[in-house]
Amino acid sequence: MTPLSAARKKLRPAIVYLKRGEHDCIGREASRSAARKPTVMKRLSERVRLGCGVLRREMSRKEIRRKLLFAHRRLREWRMITKGLLSTSHPVLAHLIVIRRCNLSCAYCNEFDDHSKPVPTGELFRRIDRLASFGTTIITISGGEPLLHPDLDDIIRRIRQRGILAGLITNGYLLTAERIERLNRAGLEHLQISIDNVTPDEVSKKSLKVLDKKLELLAEHAEFGVNINSVLGSGVKDPEDALTVARRAIELGFTSTVGIIHDGGGQLRPLGEREREIFQEIMAMGKRSYARFNRFQENISQGLANHWRCRAGSRYLYICENGLVHYCSQQRGYPAMPLEQYTAEHRRREFNTPKPCAPRCTVSCVQQVAMLDNWRAPQKIDPALAPSPQPLVQLTGARGES
Numbered sequence: 001m002t003p004l005s006a007a008r009k010k011l012r013p014a015i016v017y018l019k020r021g022e023h024d025c026i027g028r029e030a031s032r033s034a035a036r037k038p039t040v041m042k043r044l045s046e047r048v049r050l051g052c053g054v055l056r057r058e059m060s061r062k063e064i065r066r067k068l069l070f071a072h073r074r075l076r077e078w079r080m081i082t083k084g085l086l087s088t089s090h091p092v093l094a095h096l097i098v099i100r101r102c103n104l105s106c107a108y109c110n111e112f113d114d115h116s117k118p119v120p121t122g123e124l125f126r127r128i129d130r131l132a133s134f135g136t137t138i139i140t141i142s143g144g145e146p147l148l149h150p151d152l153d154d155i156i157r158r159i160r161q162r163g164i165l166a167g168l169i170t171n172g173y174l175l176t177a178e179r180i181e182r183l184n185r186a187g188l189e190h191l192q193i194s195i196d197n198v199t200p201d202e203v204s205k206k207s208l209k210v211l212d213k214k215l216e217l218l219a220e221h222a223e224f225g226v227n228i229n230s231v232l233g234s235g236v237k238d239p240e241d242a243l244t245v246a247r248r249a250i251e252l253g254f255t256s257t258v259g260i261i262h263d264g265g266g267q268l269r270p271l272g273e274r275e276r277e278i279f280q281e282i283m284a285m286g287k288r289s290y291a292r293f294n295r296f297q298e299n300i301s302q303g304l305a306n307h308w309r310c311r312a313g314s315r316y317l318y319i320c321e322n323g324l325v326h327y328c329s330q331q332r333g334y335p336a337m338p339l340e341q342y343t344a345e346h347r348r349r350e351f352n353t354p355k356p357c358a359p360r361c362t363v364s365c366v367q368q369v370a371m372l373d374n375w376r377a378p379q380k381i382d383p384a385l386a387p388s389p390q391p392l393v394q395l396t397g398a399r400g401e402s
Contacts, residue, residue, distance in 0.1 A: 069223050073189050076165055080137040084315075084372040088351060089344065090135030092369045094317040095142050095329070098124055098155060102145040104171055106196070107203045108261060111329055112144050119321050121151040125158050127319060130339050132162035134347070136317075140167035140190075140365075144321075147174040153186040160187040167191070171206050172214045180221040191222070194229040194259065198241045208245050219252040226254045230282065232275045232301075233261035239275045246282045258282040260300050260362050270303025296367045305359035308370055309379050313350030316369045317342075327355065328363050354379040 084092050098119050102112035131139060139159050146152055147170050159166040167190035168183070183191070195211060196204035218226050228249035230242035242258055249256040258279055260271065271279060279301045299306050312318075312327040313335060319325060325342045326332045337346065351373075361367065 066223055070225070073165075073225060076189075080165060081372070083135075083137060087135075088315070088373060088377060089347075090137070090315075091131065091317050091347070092136075092315045092372060093138045093140065093365060094131050094136050094319060095140050095365070096124070096127060096131075096319050097143060097321045098141055098146050098149045098152070100144045100321045101148055102143060102171070103148065103173055104145070104205050106206065111142075116144065116321065118149045118151075121154060123323065124151075124155055127323060127339055128155070128158050128162060128164075131317070131319075132164060134344075136164055138165040138167060140169060142169045145171055145174070147179070153182055156183070156186040156188050160189075165189050169194075172211050175214045175217060177217050177221050180217060184221070184223045188224045190225045190227070191218070192227045192229055194231060195245045196231050196236065196241075197238065198244050201237060203237070208241070208248060212248070215248070215252055215254070219254070227257060228254050229257045229259050231259050231261050232271055232279055236261065239272075239278050242282060243278050246285055250285055256282065256285055257364075258297075259364060260297060271301045276301050296371075297364070300362055306361070306367070308358060308367065308374050309377070310355040310358040310361065310366060311351050311370050311373055312355060312366050313353075314347040315351065315373065316366045328366050330361075330363055331355075331357060349381065351377065352379050353381040 080092070083090070100111075100113050100116040101118075102109075102114070105112070105114065128139065141152070141155065141159075143149075146168060149155065156166050156168070166188055168188055169192050172193040193211065193215075194206060195208055196206045198208045200207040200210055215228070228245060230245035230249075232239055232242050236242070246256040246258065260279075279297070283297070296306050296308065310327075312331070313325065316328065317325055318328050318332070319339055320332060323339050324336045325339055325346075326336060327334060335342075335346065335350070355361075
């Protein structure tokens with residue numbers, strides 16, 4: 001027997017003893033673990049229950065806050081309507097262009113360029129203050145793409161500080177969770193995104209496929225009202241897309257409207273038969289939203305003229321990036337007067353002046369504002385006595401068709 005074999009023989013009893021002890025230890029530990037298992041599971045269950053409770057409370061607080069903000073917005077909107085019915089001396093809605101540059105180049109759009117700098121913030125503050133002095137009740141920030149303005153949050157705050165409802169029209173591309181939270185803190189009250197199709201094409205990149213994640217972020221984080229506008233008419237390849245967009249908006253809890261794309265002069269192009277069917281279906285889906293103020297679109301969808309009293313230049317003001325007052329986005333060029341020189345006398349003249357482009361107009365915001373006054377104050381000033389509107393101002397550097 002070798003010395004190594006002899007050593008192993010002597011050590012064998014010790015090795016057996018140690019192995020038996022190891023097994024006993026493992027067995028005892030397993031027994032203790034089994035005994036502790038109900039306690040561990042109970043503690044884990046308690047932690048999960050507490051975590052879910054915290055999450056529910058957080059969600060509950062967020063939901064309560066959203067409901068309170070919704071009620072506050074509704075109260076302010078009804079005050080706006082009441083004020084508009086009681087008086088005709090103030091603008092109801094002003095569109096304020098804060099930047100003309102856009103990060104997209106939709107083929108049908110004539111409201112953007114690809115190079116303009118943001119309007120200086122101090123100048124925008126002066127314009128907001130001037131509009132506030134008129135008694136303006138709503139200012140909607142637009143562009144171009146307003147999210148490109150570096151001081152947008154401060155602009156929104158200035159509007160709210162002056163007691164004015166603050167809205168925003170955006171293509172949605174630049175929205176992130178953090179950006180939405182900043183808009184919440186700034187006090188934004190309404191946001192609208194117009195989605196033109198389901199998948200992007202050569203006419204428009206504002207598609208549901210690209211923007212759906214942005215809509216989900218809005219549904220999760222936004223404390224302001226969100227409206228999704230789908231479109232029908234010129235340049236829309238598949239009218240069924242509008243229906244898909246509207247259904248998705250309702251599914252996410254947003255309001256939904258449908259717009260009829262106008263030509264380069266803001267004028268009517270009648271819808272086809274299937275387009276009219278889709279239009280009616282979307283209008284029915286939107287009964288709880290702005291759609292109830294869009295009944296004038298019934299005639300538009302059928303290619304019929306509307307008989308109404310356009311109050312552009314008075315109850316509705318379009319303030320371009322240069323600080324000039326225009327009838328609307330599609331009639332830039334008249335009156336084209338600096339806002340600081342625009343007076344109550346000018347607004348009264350435009351209130352009483354019929355607009356030759358009105359019967360076949362598709363600019364919804366102007367028609368919605370006019371509904372406050374269509375029942376009163378016939379327009380008596382002969383348009384021939386007023387300066388003739390100039391041709392639509394074309395934007396240098398814009399790639400879209402007009």
